[in-house]
Amino acid sequence: MDFTGELHGRLVLPHDPDWHTARMAWQLAVDQQPAAVVYAASAQDVSATVLAALQMGLRVAPQGTGHNAAPLGPLNRTILLRTDRLGEISVNPLTGIARVGAGVRWIQLTDAASKYGLMALAGSAADVGVVGYTLGGGVSWFARSHGLASNHVVAAEVVLADGTLVRADADNHPDLFWALRGGGGIAGIVTALEFRLFPMTEVQAGLLAWPIERAPAVLSSWRRWVDDVPDQVTSVGRMLRLPPLPDLPEPLRGRSLVAIEAVCDLPVPQAEALLAPLRALAPELDTFGTTAVSDLHLLHMDPPYPVPAAGDGMLLSGLPSGALAAFLGMTGAGRDLPLLSVELRHLGGALRPGAASGGAVDGFDAEFALFAAGITPDAPSAVATHAALDELRMAMSPWEAATGYRNFAERSRGRFDAPEVEARLRAVKAAYDPGDLIHANHPVPVSRGNGGPVPAPGR
Ligand SMILES: Cc1cc2nc3c(=O)[nH]c(=O)nc-3n(C[C@H](O)[C@H](O)[C@H](O)COP(=O)(O)OP(=O)(O)OC[C@H]3O[C@@H](n4cnc5c(N)ncnc54)[C@H](O)[C@@H]3O)c2cc1C
Incomplete structure (x- = not known):
């Protein structure tokens, strides 16, 4: 070759x-x-x-x-x-549109956008790729107020399976444009993406943490709390078993904790009033306060460098008391669990299906997203981590939503979408990549479904 x-x-x-x-x-x-x-x-x-x-x-x-x-x-x-070297970044402060090459990572764009007082719908980790994340949907710290990142894409430049470079937007290759917004990179190779940014520089954000033994009280309070918070609040309830790594802050290093992380796009007095019931539980650690949007990548403490790890997730239709009891039974203080983090992200708000427009995935018919991960430096830790992920999935399966979320699926999974969405994705794949040249992490079969005719590229 x-x-x-x-x-x-x-x-x-x-x-x-x-x-x-x-x-x-x-x-x-x-x-x-x-x-x-x-x-x-x-x-x-x-x-x-x-x-x-x-x-x-x-x-x-x-x-x-x-x-x-x-x-x-x-x-x-x-x-x-x-695509690492496709590093183009431009931010147009007049239109609020960003254009990024396929190799750009979130920290690069959030830094560039913040210079103009703009916010991008970045996820929790600084070094996740903007394009991979956005093609799969993209649940940011503003997901409940702004919906999925993919719903704000305005155009993509794409190399098709015959080598031609096209622009996909509302008027050009609309079916491909639809599929790229949440359906993953199944039918073309994106070289650049254009999407909306939002004026915002600061939010009220932080982490509250307690010893893991407090998890039943903390998570049941958080569970009640999320029922009443406005859409401007996106929060995560989390069980953490942190290794004694030197780059973790001292109060967290080597500790097992239950934590609540939240981002509130609200005035200080309103955010403080909202937090009061959680603070009444006397957290051992409270970092909540005014935070620059460009610093939000620090909140979730994702590893800033490559790691050997295994993770997996699922969407939950709800979190009734039985589900929370199952979650605590699996992840609580009594367990010797090889999972560094098991988190529940609160969905709803602008993530409700139909709340945003456009794209293969325009929201989730689910109230929470579960994601768990463990570090796997060797074969025994990998076996133990995969077994724990299986056990967690089994324990939570009675509450699993009918659809899934590609970005939180790190092990092969058959179905993510409602049948009509899946059929349309298959039709797009058949029209744009009939030879199955593009190897996506979450593929759809090439066979034509009943998603309606999709004209062949270029027609
Ligand atoms: C530590 C960590 C934190 C995370 N936090 C969040 C979060 O807060 N919210 C969230 O929604 N997700 C989150 N994720 C999940 C993340 O969004 C997915 O793993 C996503 O697929 C990563 O995209 P990537 O480009 O970095 O990864 P890659 O593995 O490089 O890409 C994933 C897939 O995307 C497709 N793809 C990538 N680039 C292209 C391209 N140019 N053209 C066509 N297809 C392409 C390919 O099919 C590829 O296999 C997190 C993951 C980790 C590990």
Whole structure:
């Protein structure tokens, strides 16, 4: 294989000295073994890679960071297309629209947007890829007030499975544009994305934490609390078993805690009044206060560097007392659990289906998102973590919603969408990538469903 003459970026093959670095995902526990790695430096490089793959009978897996690499599998007969070098960022303060290349990470955009007093719908982690996150939906700290990040996309530039570069928006390739907003990267390789930003510089945000033994009282109070909070409040209830890592703040290092994290886009007095019932539970740690939007990536304490880990999640239709008891039974103080974090994110508000417009996923018919993860530096810890994830899923399955969330699924999962959405996604895949060239982490089958006709690309 050699198409280096056509590339602005680089082709890395298994005999190259940096092969192991090139094939590595952010999730270090994932052992990717592609046929080749291409570092694309331009949209033309993406086209050249697609054409080379077509010629050689290979597939192409685009990857921004590899945060959700686990479901891809081993990548046999696949070129891993790394988009890290597609680093374009522009923010238009007049229109409030950002344009980012496929390799941009959230921290880069939140920093760029904050210079103009604008906020981006970033998730909890600084180094997650903007494009991968947004294609899967994107639950930010403003999810209950602004909906999914994907619902605010206005255009995407996409290399199709025949190597052509197109612009997908409301008027051009509308079915592809629909699929890209929440349906994942199933039918094209995005080289750049354009989406709305929002004027906001500061919020009331922070973490309240208690020893894990207090979890039953804390989480049942939080559960009642979320019923009454306005949509401007997005919060997370969390069980943490933190390792004694030096980069964790001293009061958290090596501790097992129950925590509530919240972001309130409300005036100080209103936020303080809302918090009062949680503060009445006398948290050991209270970091709540006025916070720059550009600092919110610190709130959830996600690892700022690649880690060997395994995680998984599901949507919950509700969290009645039986569900909370099952959650506490699985994750409470009495358990020796290999899961560093098990969290419940409060949904609802602008995440209710139909509250936002457009896209394959325009919200969730679910009240909470569950996500759990453990660190897996070796085989025994991986086995223990996967067993705990299975047990947690089983325990919470009576409350599992009918649909799922791609971004929180780190192990292969068959179904995420309502049948009519799935059928339309299959039709888009069949029209845009009938040969199944694009290897997405959460694929849809190529076979045509009954989602209605989707014209072939270019027609
Ligand atoms: C620590 C951590 C914190 C997280 N926090 C949040 C959060 O707060 N909210 C939330 O919603 N999610 C969150 N996630 C989930 C995250 O959004 C998903 O893992 C997402 O898929 C990551 O995108 P990526 O580009 O970084 O990862 P990658 O693994 O590189 O990409 C995932 C998939 O996206 C597709 N893709 C990526 N780039 C392209 C492209 N250019 N063209 C076409 N398809 C493409 C591919 O199918 C790829 O397999 C978190 C994950 C982790 C590990």
